[in-house]
Amino acid sequence: MSFTSLSFFIFLPIVLLVYFVIPRKWRTGWLLLAGLGFYLNFHPKYLLVIVFSTVVSYLAGCRLESLNGQQENGARGGAVDDGVAVTTRKRRTVLILGIVIVTAVLVFFKYTNFLLGNVNKLLGLAGVDYSVQPFSFVLPVGLSYYTFQVISYIADVYHGKIRAEKNFLHYALYVSFFPKVISGPIERAGDFLEQVKECHNFNLWNAKRVRDGIVLMLWGYFQKMVIADRLGILTGQVMDHFEVYGTVELFVAMCAFYLQLFADFAGYTDIALGLAKVMGFSLQDNFRSPFFAKSIREYWTRWHISLSTWLRDYIYIPLGGNRKGKARKYVNIVITFLLSGLWHGAGWNYVFWGMLHGIYQVAEYLIQPVVDKVNAAFHTKTESFSYGFLRTVKTWFMVALAYIFFKVPSAVDGFRYIGRMLTRWNPWAIFDGTLYTLGISEKYFHLMLWFVLLMFVVEWMRYRKEMKLDVWLAGQCVWFRYGVMIALLLGTIVFGAYGPAYDAANFLYFQF
Amino acid sequence: MNKKWLGTIRTAAGILVFLVIFAALFLSLQNTLKLKMGHRGTDSVKGFYEEEEDSVEVLCRGASTAWCTVDPLVLYEEYGIAAYDFGSSAQPFELTAAFLEEAFRTQHPKVVCLEMLSLCKPFEEKNAENLNYGLTDLRFSPVKARRVSEMFPQDKGKAASYLIPMVQYKDRWQELEKNDFIGEYESYANYAKGAYTPDKIADAPLDFTYYFENTDAEAAQIPERNREVFDRMVQLCEENGAELLLFKAPNGGWTMEETKAVEGLAAEYGLPFVNFFDLLDTLQIDLQQDFRDNSHFNRYGSAKASAYFGQYLKEHYELADYRFDGTENSWDIALRDRAHDRANEALAKTDNLAEYLGRLSYQGYTVIYSVTGDTTGKEEFLQGLAESFGPVTLEDMQAGVTFAVVNGECRPELVCTGNQTADSARAGSRMAKLDLGIGDVVELTPYSITYDHKMYNMVDNGIVILVYDNEWNRLVDIAGFDWNNGGACVRDE
Structure with a gap:
């Protein structure tokens, strides 16, 4: 049941209606039930997987809480060092065990076939006439997201950042809250569990909050169904058959894919945030105008924020972060981004994409002194708009280039794509109508340019004023506000890429 | 009234205004974007809704072969029969049944004439165009929703797309033209009463030799779904006091096997069956001059077939003659409009x-x-x-x-x-x-x-x-x- 499926449009009003009218004390139970129902709709048997991860992490949290208490009591009571050490060991054991078990589930479902494929390749290279058959199962939806959530929960309880949640229903809702269970944001337990506990006190009948939530949802649907899915037709046609296209088409497709990816994932996130807002919850945002980042480092503070902060807090910093010297810092960055690539998908192209971002960042650190010297030598006005603009454009294309590896089936194909884009020079394709033969008609092509411009304007507003569309719109006059809402709604209905003429397009980040 | 209540009322009013504006814009947009099917669907379907309630005595149902054969105005002009062709192009049998149910909501005809072209053709979900011809202008109703839903038991999304024409036609914004905005007609009253009888003549004479030579043919298999649908139509007619009459217009591709299947069905249910294949000589049908293509009668063929059909109806059913009852009914107006249209048509064909x-x-x-x-x-x-x-x-x-x-x-x-x-x-x-x-x-x-x-x-x-x-x-x-x-x-x- 994707957010854009017919069943979701039936499911959602029912869930909201019941949620708004039932007694307050039943809200948590109802949302949990809705979350499980939502999840059940994807692949019933994988409900067991999310339940397993929830139970394991819940028990680990409880045990850690109890051991934390023992340790604190021991420390206060002046217990002998051995006792404290035993408790510490036990805590560490529970931490590692909890994380290993939930991670094992992720590794099993997501990486087994990847590993087997590589083993088979190695066996083949070694001349061994034997191959291991891959498993035939699909990845449980949302597994990567909720696994990271429960890992952060266990780690935060271990470190004493939060208290373990005693109420299993509350904890289960944290894991399976349906707006975020499939593709995040990867919420931290501390923020979310507080809201769950307060859920029964929410004043749901707050028209302003509901309206703002709906605005976010509408904008999310517009981004997803109008921009992302339409661009997806073009990127699918060109990038899936890149061997037959020249520089212009490949370049356009590369840019379009970055735009598609953003519109798709930011669209999903806005729907999730808006939906949560309608229900009185507040989820962390995943995007802060990444198109306007001036460096790759800045880009990662603006793109998929819940993942990048998770990686920072639970991978990069535990690895030593920047506390152990420059060389180690660079190694830590590359390792973190390699894992980020692997998290996104079980394939060498994803690994390479992650590594590329790691290298980008290390290169930025290494080159920065040289850049500073050159700027000083040429008296470059580094505070000027134009300098910032050029840095933004450079970052934009570096990111877009790296995303080629996201789309093509293998890392080798990624290099072939880039090679072709650099060598099959065909500038006439800009003028001879070739661009209108890439899956979207001339009229749609022009319309898309306007819609992408609109998306940039909204993002620019966000960048300059740190204001999301719902907040900005709330400050406008009532006629304009509702006019925009109707325009978004009708725009999505008329221009959205859905219906019998289109293949149903899922959210790209579902697969991760 | 306290502030809280005032706020609630204001919010409710705001929501209501929002929904009304949205609905008005949506429906207007949908109407603009909908493909205007002309004689393939829109004219017949929208025209049907313009008919006065309980005014149709003979309802003719089916695909293009039905409304290219029975011309209600010939039936009226010659026998005073108040008839209407309520159909759409290439209509699947399931849709024919849905149309019949829809018709019974406003009309209670004495006779329902069912053209059997689609009887042996299985329902094909992929053929969206044929469904759109009929479904686009068929008004939304619980009956329509139920029948469309039955057509796509596995794919509710597809079913919904036929119930909300916007889903089918939203991409037409790229090809909108003046007619889409102003509408082709001020009124959708259909002077042809659902028939489509152009005077075009087929390029070559039709050849039905294959049909008549196949004397040993066995009855074709009727798809299970069509049989169920037919059964439902029989029941519907019984419940609404209408008599069902089966007929088959001559069209290329129709086989003796299919005729046998219809004959078998007619015998099984005790229904009359008029087969125009058997009447080609009697009606002196010219296999070139009386057809506009391989499958349809033209104006001249239709006039011959309708004259016979009117006589048949008069002889076998108790039908009133509405021609001279002193009031001008919609068939009289239709005759006048047809004369007007024919005059325009004649002018546009005059070369001297x-x-x-x-x-x-x-x-x-x-x-x-x-x-x-x-x-x-x-x-x-x-x-x-x-x-x-x-x-x-x-x-x-x-x-x-x-x-x-x-x-x-x-x-x-x-x-x-x-x-x-x-x-x-x-x-x-x-x-x-x-x-x-x-x-x-x-x-x-x-x-x-x-x-x-x-x-x-x-x-x-x-x-x-x-x-x-x-x-x-x-x-x-x-x-x-x-x-x-x-x-x-x-x-x-």
Whole structure:
């Protein structure tokens, strides 16, 4: 049941209606039930997987809480060092065990076939006439997201950042809250569990909050169904058959894919945030105008924020972060981004994409002194708009280039794509109508340019004023506000890429 | 009333206004985007809803073979039968049943005539076009929702797309044209009563030898779903007091096996079956002149078939004669409208100038003349034309005049001529614009007429005539008569 499926449009009003009218004390139970129902709709048997991860992490949290208490009591009571050490060991054991078990589930479902494929390749290279058959199962939806959530929960309880949640229903809702269970944001337990506990006190009948939530949802649907899915037709046609296209088409497709990816994932996130807002919850945002980042480092503070902060807090910093010297810092960055690539998908192209971002960042650190010297030598006005603009454009294309590896089936194909884009020079394709033969008609092509411009304007507003569309719109006059809402709604209905003429397009980040 | 309640009422009112505005815009957009199917669906379906309740006594159902065979106006003109063809192009059997249910909501016909073309054809979900012909303009109702849902048991999304035409037609924004915004007609009342009987003649004679030679044929298999649907239709007719009559129009591709299947079904249910294949000789059907293509009767074939069918109905059922009951009913109006349309059609097919001018009506029409080239030898004709329409002079005629006659009257401001010495009222008048109807502007300039952004000056030496039907807001014809070529008629394709 994707957010854009017919069943979701039936499911959602029912869930909201019941949620708004039932007694307050039943809200948590109802949302949990809705979350499980939502999840059940994807692949019933994988409900067991999310339940397993929830139970394991819940028990680990409880045990850690109890051991934390023992340790604190021991420390206060002046217990002998051995006792404290035993408790510490036990805590560490529970931490590692909890994380290993939930991670094992992720590794099993997501990486087994990847590993087997590589083993088979190695066996083949070694001349061994034997191959291991891959498993035939699909990845449980949302597994990567909720696994990271429960890992952060266990780690935060271990470190004493939060208290373990005693109420299993509350904890289960944290894991399976349906707006975020499939593709995040990867919420931290501390923020979310507080809201769950307060859920029964929410004043749901707050028209302003509901309206703002709906605005976010509408904008999310517009981004997803109008921009992302339409661009997806073009990127699918060109990038899936890149061997037959020249520089212009490949370049356009590369840019379009970055735009598609953003519109798709930011669209999903806005729907999730808006939906949560309608229900009185507040989820962390995943995007802060990444198109306007001036460096790759800045880009990662603006793109998929819940993942990048998770990686920072639970991978990069535990690895030593920047506390152990420059060389180690660079190694830590590359390792973190390699894992980020692997998290996104079980394939060498994803690994390479992650590594590329790691290298980008290390290169930025290494080159920065040289850049500073050159700027000083040429008296470059580094505070000027134009300098910032050029840095933004450079970052934009570096990111877009790296995303080629996201789309093509293998890392080798990624290099072939880039090679072709650099060598099959065909500038006439800009003028001879070739661009209108890439899956979207001339009229749609022009319309898309306007819609992408609109998306940039909204993002620019966000960048300059740190204001999301719902907040900005709330400050406008009532006629304009509702006019925009109707325009978004009708725009999505008329221009959205859905219906019998289109293949149903899922959210790209579902697969991760 | 306290503040909280006031706030609640204000919020509720806001939501209501929002929903009303959204719904109005949505429905208006949907209407604009919907494909106008013409005789393939829209005319018949929308026209049906315009019929007065309980006024139809004979309801003819089925695909194009039904409404190209039974012409309700022939039935009315000759026998006074109030009939309607309620169908759509290439209609699957399941849709035929849905149409029947829909029809019974407003009409209670005594006889339902069912054309059997689709009986042995399995329902194909992929053939969206055929479903759209019928479903697009069929009003939303629980019956429609239920039947469409049954057609797509596994794919509710697809079912929904047929219930909300916007989903099917949203991409049409790229091909919208004037007609999509203004609507083709002011009223959807269908003077043809659902029939479509053009006078086109088939390129080659039809050959039904294959059909008649297959005497040993066994009955074709009727798909299970169609059998269930047929059973439902029989029940529906029984419940609504209508008698069911099966018939088959001759069409290429229909087989003896299928005829046997229909005969078997008719026998099983005790229903009458009129097979026009068996009547080809009796009705003296000409296999070329009476068909417009491989599958459909044209006007002439339909007239023969309808005359027979009317007689059959009269003989076998108790049907009233509505012709002379003293009141003008919608069939009388339809006959008048048909005469109007046929007159327009005849004009648009006339190639001889004298005959053309003879057929021209001025009341209710705008006629624009544009004279071009050398008028030597045509003075008498032009003098006559000039005398007919006051402000125009022979001198004007010789100088590339273009002038409009609206409802028989020609006004000075609607005369454009290249003649600078013309009377002062029109001196230098080089262009005039005339608003013909909704969005229909015609531009008059010396030597040419521009209509719908296209310039018409098809003949270098002759006369171009544009005829516009003011009553129906419709262009009837634009014809040029070439004096260089013996007055030959030239029309733009």
